[in-house]
Amino acid sequence: MYAQMIKSEATQDDPEKLAAFQARIDAGEKIEPKDWMPEGYRKTLIRQIGQHAHSEIVGQLPEGNWITRAPTLERKAILLAKVQDEAGHGLYLYCAAETLGVSRDEITEMLLDGRMKYSSIFNYPTLNWADIGAVGWLVDGAAIMNQVPLQRTSFGPYSRAMIRICKEESFHQRQGYDAIRKMAEGTPEQKKMAQDALNRLWYPSLMMFGPSDKDSVHSAQSMAWKIKMNTNDELRQKFVDQTVPQAEYLGLTVPDPDLKWNEERGHYDYTDPDWSEFFDVIKGNGPCNVDRLAARNKAWDDGKWVRDGLLAHARKKAARKHAAE
Amino acid sequence: MKNEWPLWEIFIRGQHGMSHRHVGSLHAPDAEMAIKNARDVYTRRNEGVSIWVVEANHIAASSPSDKGPLYEPSESKVYRHPTFFDIPDEVGAM
Numbered sequence: 001m002y003a004q005m006i007k008s009e010a011t012q013d014d015p016e017k018l019a020a021f022q023a024r025i026d027a028g029e030k031i032e033p034k035d036w037m038p039e040g041y042r043k044t045l046i047r048q049i050g051q052h053a054h055s056e057i058v059g060q061l062p063e064g065n066w067i068t069r070a071p072t073l074e075r076k077a078i079l080l081a082k083v084q085d086e087a088g089h090g091l092y093l094y095c096a097a098e099t100l101g102v103s104r105d106e107i108t109e110m111l112l113d114g115r116m117k118y119s120s121i122f123n124y125p126t127l128n129w130a131d132i133g134a135v136g137w138l139v140d141g142a143a144i145m146n147q148v149p150l151q152r153t154s155f156g157p158y159s160r161a162m163i164r165i166c167k168e169e170s171f172h173q174r175q176g177y178d179a180i181r182k183m184a185e186g187t188p189e190q191k192k193m194a195q196d197a198l199n200r201l202w203y204p205s206l207m208m209f210g211p212s213d214k215d216s217v218h219s220a221q222s223m224a225w226k227i228k229m230n231t232n233d234e235l236r237q238k239f240v241d242q243t244v245p246q247a248e249y250l251g252l253t254v255p256d257p258d259l260k261w262n263e264e265r266g267h268y269d270y271t272d273p274d275w276s277e278f279f280d281v282i283k284g285n286g287p288c289n290v291d292r293l294a295a296r297n298k299a300w301d302d303g304k305w306v307r308d309g310l311l312a313h314a315r316k317k318a319a320r321k322h323a324a325e
Numbered sequence: 326m327k328n329e330w331p332l333w334e335i336f337i338r339g340q341h342g343m344s345h346r347h348v349g350s351l352h353a354p355d356a357e358m359a360i361k362n363a364r365d366v367y368t369r370r371n372e373g374v375s376i377w378v379v380e381a382n383h384i385a386a387s388s389p390s391d392k393g394p395l396y397e398p399s400e401s402k403v404y405r406h407p408t409f410f411d412i413p414d415e416v417g418a419m
């Protein structure tokens with residue numbers, strides 16, 4: 001998902017405190033920043049919320065890439081609003097992470113020097129306008145699958161950030177589906193572009209949910225703590241079941257020859273993505289890893305004089321006011 | 326980090342005359358910029374008509390360990406709720 005392969009940190013706390021903490025979570029209580037919490041819970045959450053925040057921020061790059069080249073002024077305004085929302089999502093999540101005792105600069109620097117990750121999906125390029133439609137439809141669609149249950153996560157600030165985010169996500173997915181629908185219903189050439197976008201983005205979208213459950217070793221503790229609400233395969237299946245009819249409506253073909261409805265299971269059978277590609281992208285070898293990190297580093301470095309200047313101005317103003325009192 | 330912008334807590338009053346409500350936080354160099362940023366971050370869809378910003382380190386908060394002494398005394402005072410009293414039906418709405 002936006003947070004993939006989050007390893008639960010081991011916890012070495014007083015067993016009695018741990019049991020009381022687990023009882024609170026089992027009773028559906030929210031854990032708030034000043035409450036006692038296991039060190040492992042705190043660290044795992046910083047990593048998970050941080051990775052989620054980084055994904056929102058880095059996720060602006062593939063879409064921002066098309067703002068100036070949107071086909072109409074209306075599409076441009078819509079895409080601009082969508083990308084602005086993603087900046088907001090990043091900010092809500094950074095603030096939630098900060099309540100756990102990590103500073104904004106620290107967490108930003110961990111992204112910039114590669115100590116923290118963002119979702120593998122944003123290491124794929126957006127080659128043409130059809131990709132922008134496909135990203136809203138598929139990538140935001142996949143994100144929603146994971147974010148809706150996370151509204152009930154045990155950590156209060158994370159849950160509240162998720163509630164705000166979910167309110168805005170449906171616009172993202174719908175504008176994407178609307179954009180790709182225009183192309184699927186357009187000229188044969190446009191329809192071909194829509195199909196091509198689906199072909200390229202289908203498996204990377206399935207990868208967003210993380211490795212298959214049988215290879216996903218870190219889930220149990222996170223699920224007990226209610227910071228992971230469903231298994232990777234559960235969410236992936238749900239996404240496939242929801243998306244296939246949407247593709248059919250568009251007259252597009254999901255690029256999986258073995259995809260078929262399984263009457264007995266009540267789900268689609270589908271082909272897993274190529275996991276070696278996924279691990280390779282995670283390691284830094286996707287088509288855009290280098291570009292994405294370079295763009296974030298450049299933005300951070302180029303913005304330094306603005307951050308410093310505004311702070312210096314604020315301090316000077318405060319000192320002047322203080323002197324006048 | 327000494328050059329990190331301070332954290333501000335953001336409170337917004339919605340359209341319908343309710344009190345300002347805490348909606349989240351953000352970093353800004355000063356109050357003026359905090360209000361401008363709060364407008365962009367927290368009111369993109371008409372969520373509010375008034376914004377308060379308070380620097381986070383100016384907020385004093387009760388601590389979780391005081392939960393017992395602070396809130397338990399009110400638990401035993403059920404007579405503070407109107408439903409404690411039986412009013413005969415004949416009397417009508419009260």
Ligand SMILES: [Fe+2]
Nearest residue numbers: 056085086089
């Ligand atoms: Fe988002």
Ligand SMILES: [Fe+2]
Nearest residue numbers: 086140169172
């Ligand atoms: Fe989104």
